[in-house]
Amino acid sequence: xxxxxxxxxRALIEDLSRDLGGFDQLSASDRSLVRHSACLLxxxxxxxxxxxxxxPSVDPDEIIRVSSETRRCLQGIKRRERIKDQSLQDYLARxxxx
Numbered sequence: 001x002x003x004x005x006x007x008x009x010r011a012l013i014e015d016l017s018r019d020l021g022g023f024d025q026l027s028a029s030d031r032s033l034v035r036h037s038a039c040l041l042x043x044x045x046x047x048x049x050x051x052x053x054x055x056p057s058v059d060p061d062e063i064i065r066v067s068s069e070t071r072r073c074l075q076g077i078k079r080r081e082r083i084k085d086q087s088l089q090d091y092l093a094r095x096x097x098x
Contacts, residue, residue: 005042005046008042008045009038009039009042012037012038012041012042013034013035013038016034016037016038016077017034020034030077033073033076033077034077036073037070037073037074037077040066040069040070040073041070043066044063044066044067044070047062047063047066051063
């Protein structure tokens with residue numbers, strides 16, 4: 001991956017993983033979510049670039065769908081992060097409060 005998109009992909013994976021403790025610390029499913037998020041972000045950035053250059057080839061519905069899917073994917077990663085940071089005592093106390 002020597003292209004600019006390849007470099008951007010690796011940088012995004014590194015940045016997203018760092019927020020979660022590093023790529024090596026992630027489960028296989030979290031790694032997949034990070035890679036998927038990076039791909040979606042690159043696609044959204046490419047679409048935004050085409051819009052900025054005035055190219056008519058960007059379907060507004062498509063960029064909305066890609067952006068929404070990216071957001072959902074990233075939220076899934078963040079949700080898992082919060083669950084991992086929670087201690088058993090915190091979880092049980094929260095359950096008793098309900």
